[in-house]
Amino acid sequence: MTAALSVDRLEVVFDRFRALKGVSLEVESGESFGLVGESGSGKSTLLRAIAGLAPAASGTIAVNGKQLGARRDKAFYREVQMVFQDPYGSLHPRQTVDRLLQEPLAIHGFADGEKRIQRALDEVGLGTGFRFRYSHQLSGGQRQRVAIARALILEPSILLLDEPTSALDASVQAEVLNLLEEIRRRRKLTFLMVSHDLAIITHMCERLMVMQNGEAVEHLTAGDLVERRVTKDYTRNLLRASEGFVRTA
Amino acid sequence: MSTLLEVDDLRVTFPTRTGLIEAVRGVSFSLGRERLGIVGESGSGKSQTGRAIMGVTPPQAEVTAKTLAFDGIDLLAASPRERRALRGKRIAMILQDPKYSLDPVMSIGRQIVETLRTHEKVSKAEARDRALAMLEAVQIRDPARVFDLHPHEVSGGMGQRAMIAMMLIAGPEMMIADEPTSALDVTVQLDVLGILDRLVSERGMGLIFISHDLRLVSSFCDRVIVMYAGKVVEQLKASELGRAQHPYTRGLLNCMPKIGADRHPLPVLDRKPEWAA
Numbered sequence: 001m002t003a004a005l006s007v008d009r010l011e012v013v014f015d016r017f018r019a020l021k022g023v024s025l026e027v028e029s030g031e032s033f034g035l036v037g038e039s040g041s042g043k044s045t046l047l048r049a050i051a052g053l054a055p056a057a058s059g060t061i062a063v064n065g066k067q068l069g070a071r072r073d074k075a076f077y078r079e080v081q082m083v084f085q086d087p088y089g090s091l092h093p094r095q096t097v098d099r100l101l102q103e104p105l106a107i108h109g110f111a112d113g114e115k116r117i118q119r120a121l122d123e124v125g126l127g128t129g130f131r132f133r134y135s136h137q138l139s140g141g142q143r144q145r146v147a148i149a150r151a152l153i154l155e156p157s158i159l160l161l162d163e164p165t166s167a168l169d170a171s172v173q174a175e176v177l178n179l180l181e182e183i184r185r186r187r188k189l190t191f192l193m194v195s196h197d198l199a200i201i202t203h204m205c206e207r208l209m210v211m212q213n214g215e216a217v218e219h220l221t222a223g224d225l226v227e228r229r230v231t232k233d234y235t236r237n238l239l240r241a242s243e244g245f246v247r248t249a
Numbered sequence: 250m251s252t253l254l255e256v257d258d259l260r261v262t263f264p265t266r267t268g269l270i271e272a273v274r275g276v277s278f279s280l281g282r283e284r285l286g287i288v289g290e291s292g293s294g295k296s297q298t299g300r301a302i303m304g305v306t307p308p309q310a311e312v313t314a315k316t317l318a319f320d321g322i323d324l325l326a327a328s329p330r331e332r333r334a335l336r337g338k339r340i341a342m343i344l345q346d347p348k349y350s351l352d353p354v355m356s357i358g359r360q361i362v363e364t365l366r367t368h369e370k371v372s373k374a375e376a377r378d379r380a381l382a383m384l385e386a387v388q389i390r391d392p393a394r395v396f397d398l399h400p401h402e403v404s405g406g407m408g409q410r411a412m413i414a415m416m417l418i419a420g421p422e423m424m425i426a427d428e429p430t431s432a433l434d435v436t437v438q439l440d441v442l443g444i445l446d447r448l449v450s451e452r453g454m455g456l457i458f459i460s461h462d463l464r465l466v467s468s469f470c471d472r473v474i475v476m477y478a479g480k481v482v483e484q485l486k487a488s489e490l491g492r493a494q495h496p497y498t499r500g501l502l503n504c505m506p507k508i509g510a511d512r513h514p515l516p517v518l519d520r521k522p523e524w525a526a
Contacts, residue, residue, distance in 0.1 A: 038434040039405075140291075169290040169461060171518040174504035178514035196435055203506035203515070226509045241435040242508065244468035245442050 002065035004029040004158055004190040005050070010059035012042075012049050012214075019045045021214040022059065029064075029157070032184060032191040034205035036198055036238065042214035043194045047160050050192070051082045063158065078108060081151035085163040087143035091135040097121075097146050098131045104154050120149040124179060141172035145179065152183065159184075161193040165200065177204060198225060198242045210235045253423055253455040254280040254302065257316035261297045264309060272297040272310075274479035280423070284449065284456045286470035286487065288463050288501070294479040295459045299425045302457070303342045304332045319423065338368040341416035343445075345428040347408025351400040358384075358396030361415045368419045383414040387444050406437035410444065417448055423455040431460070442469055463490070463501050475501070478525035497524055 005027040012020040020042045027033040035043040048054040050061055052072040061068045063079055084090040092100060101120060105113040118128055124145040135143055144164060151159060164180065165173040181204065184191055195201050201208050202222045210218040210232070218232045230236055240246075261273040273294040278285070289295040301312045304324065317324045319340060324332065336342075344350040352360055361380040365371060371379070377396075384392035387410040400408055409429065416424065429445065430438040446469065449456045460466050466473055467490045475483040475498045483495040493499050500518040 038436060170463070170501060171290060171504050174506075174515040174517045177506065178517065181514060197506075199506045199508050202508050203512075237436050239508075241439050244464050245439060245446070246468065247446060 003027060003062075004031070004064060005192060006062045007046070007050065008060045008062075010046070010049060010061065011057040012045050012054050013057040019054075019214050020049065023211070023214070023216050024059075025209055025216070027158075027190055027192055029190055030188050031207065032193065032205045034201035034208035035192070035194045035211060036196065036201050036208055037211035037217075038196065038238075040213070041211040043211050044162055045214075046211075047082070047162050047192065047194050051080065051160055052076070074108060077104075077156075078154050079156050080158045080160065081154060081156040082160040082162065083144070083147050083151050083164050086167050087140055087147055088135075088167070090147055091143055093135060096132050096134055097126075097138075100135075100146065101150055101153055104150060108154060110154075116153055120153045123152060123183065124149045139172075140168050141176060144168060144176055148176075148179065148183070152187075155187075156189070158190045158192065161191060163195055164193070166195070166197070173200075180204070198238055202226065210238070252279050252281055253320060254457075255316050255318045256280075256298075256302070257314060259298065259301060259314040259317060260312070261294070261301050261306060262311045262313075263307075264311075271479055273301065276476070276479075276481055278474055278481070278484065280455045280457060282453050282455050283472060284446075284458060284470040286458045286460065286466035286473040287476060288460060288466050288473060289476035290461060290501075292478075293476040295461075295476050296427055298476070299342070299427050299457060299459050303340060303425055304336060305342070334368075337364055337416075337421075338419045339422050341419070341421035341424045343409075343412055343416055343424065343426040343429045346432040347400065347405060347412050348432070351408060351412060353400055356397050356399055357403070357411045361396075361411070361418055364415050365418045379418060380414070383418045384411070386417075386448065387411070387414045388440070389414075404437075405433050406441060409433060409441050413441070413445060413448070417452075420452070421454065423457070424449065425457045425459070427459045428461070429458075430465075431462070438465075463498075464505060480525070482524060495524075496521070 003026040007023060007025045009022045009024055010020055011022055023046060035046060037043045045054050049056050068076065098117060101117045102113055105116060110116060121128055121131060126142065126145050165176050168176060183189065193204055202225045205222060207221050209216050212234050217234050218230065220230065224230065230239065257277045259273055259276045260271060263270045263272055276298055287295045287298060300306050306312050314325060358380055361383065362376045365376050365379060381392045381396060384395055389395050389407065389410055430441050433441060458466060458470055467487045470487050473485055473487050473490065474481050477497050483493060483498050485493060503516045504518060506515060
C-alpha cells in the first residue's frame with residue numbers, strides 16, 4: 001500500500017536559515033499523525049511546505065504515491081486542505097460565510113454549490129442560520145468551524161491542521177477536537193496535525209514525530225507517550241512541561 | 250495572615266450602543282501574602298477584575314465596589330495622583346505578551362531604569378546597577394548585553410523575564426499577572442513560572458495569577474477563584490481542585506485532553522443558564 005503522504009529528506013531554507021534540515025516522514029492513509037515541538041522547531045514549516053506555502057530547497061513530497069512539483073496543481077488542493085491556527089486571521093473579514101465557502105467551489109468549478117454549502121455547515125454543527133453572517137459576528141469556536149467547513153467542502157482526503165485549537169478556550173477546544181475526530185471517522189480522512197501540546201497530540205493521533213531546530217528528534221506512538229517510553233531528553237522535557245508546574249523546594 | 254487586598258462586590262460596567270454591559274458582576278475576595286489564581290474562559294471578566302484593581306480600566310467604563318482597599322487605602326476614593334504613586338511602586342502588573350506590552354523603541358535596560366527612577370530617587374549609575382542585578386535575578390545569562398537590546402531582539406521568554414524584572418525592581422507588595430505565560434512555549438513557561446514563584450515567595454508578595462489554564466493555575470497557586478460570566482462561581486484551595494463542587498469547574502477540568510486518559514469523545518461543557526444568574 002502506498003502512503004497517503006510521504007516526505008523524504010525535505011529541506012526548507014529561508015535566506016540562509018535552514019528551517020527544515022532533511023526531514024522524512026510517512027503517513028498511511030486514514031492515519032492521524034502528530035507533529036510536536038517548541039516554536040521554531042519547524043513543525044509548522046513542514047506543514048506549510050507540504051501545502052506549497054513554503055519553498056522546498058530539496059527533498060521530495062508525494063501525495064498518494066504521486067510526487068509533487070514546485071507548483072501545486074488544482075487536483076492537489078482537492079486532495080489536501082489546511083486549517084490554520086488563528087480563526088481570527090484566516091477568514092476574510094468582509095465576506096459572509098456563504099461567500100467564503102463558495103470561493104473554493106468556484107475555483108474548482110463545482111456546480112452543486114448550494115447543496116455542498118448546506119452539507120458542510122451541517123457537518124461542522126453550525127446549521128444554515130450562520131450562512132449569511134460575517135466572521136466578526138462569530139465566536140472563536142464558530143470561526144474555526146467555518147474554517148473546517150471550508151477545508152471539507154472540496155472533500156479532500158488529507159487535512160493539514162496547524163494548531164487548530166490553540167487560540168480557543170479549553171471547553172471550546174474539546175468541542176472542536178471532538179468534531180475533527182468525528183469527521184475523520186466518518187470520512188476516513190488522513191490527518192497531519194501540529195500542536196505544541198502533547199496531551200492534544202496523544203488524544204488525537206496514533207503516531208507522532210517530535211521536532212527540534214528543524215530536525216526530527218524522535219518518532220513515537222501515542223502508546224509510547226502514555227507509558228513514558230521516550231528516549232530523548234527533549235521529549236522528556238516536553239512531557240514534564242505538559243504536567244503543569246512543580247514547585248522545587 | 251494580614252490582608253493585603255480587600256475586594257467586596259466589585260462591578261465593572263461598560264456602556265455600549267446596545268446598553269450597559271456588566272463585565273464584572275459583584276466579585277468579592279481578599280488576598281494576603283499568597284498566590285491566588287483567577288481562572289475562567291474568555292469573557293468571564295477575569296482580566297477586567299485585575300485591571301480594576303490595578304486602576305487601568307478604560308475611562309468609559311464604570312468601576313464600583315462596596316470595598317476595594319489595598320493595605321487600608323480605599324482605591325476608589327484615591328486621587329489619580331495617589332493611584333499613580335501606587336501603580337508600579339506597590340502594585341505591579343505583568344501582561345500577557347511581551348511583544349506588545351514592552352516599549353518597542355526603548356532598550357530593555359532603559360525601560361527598567363525608567364520604572365525605578367519614577368518611584369525612587371536614585372542616581373543613574375545606581376539605577377543601572379540595580380537593573381543589571383534584577384536582570385540577573387530573573388536568570389538572564391548576560392545581563393549587560395540584554396540591557397542594551399530592544400524588545401524585538403529578544404525571544405518571548407526573555408522578553409517576559411525582562412517584564413518581570415521591570416515589575417519587580419521597585420519592590421512591589423502585590424503583583425497582578427494577567428496570563429503571564431500564555432504566549433510562551435510550554436518548556437519556557439515553566440522556567441518563567443519558576444522565576445516568578447521564587448521571587449514572589451522570597452519577597453513575600455501577594456500574587457494574583459489570572460489565567461484560562463485551570464491545570465496550570467492549580468499547580469502554581471495556593472487558592473483558586475473560578476469565574477463565569479462576570480461572577481465568582483467557586484472559590485477553593487488549589488489542592489482541593491479535584492473535589493470541586495460547581496459543575497462549571499468540573500467541566501473545565503474534565504474537558505482537557507490528558508496523556509493516558511483514553512476518552513473519545515472528550516466531555517464538553519453543558520452550559521446552564523443558571524450559572525450566569
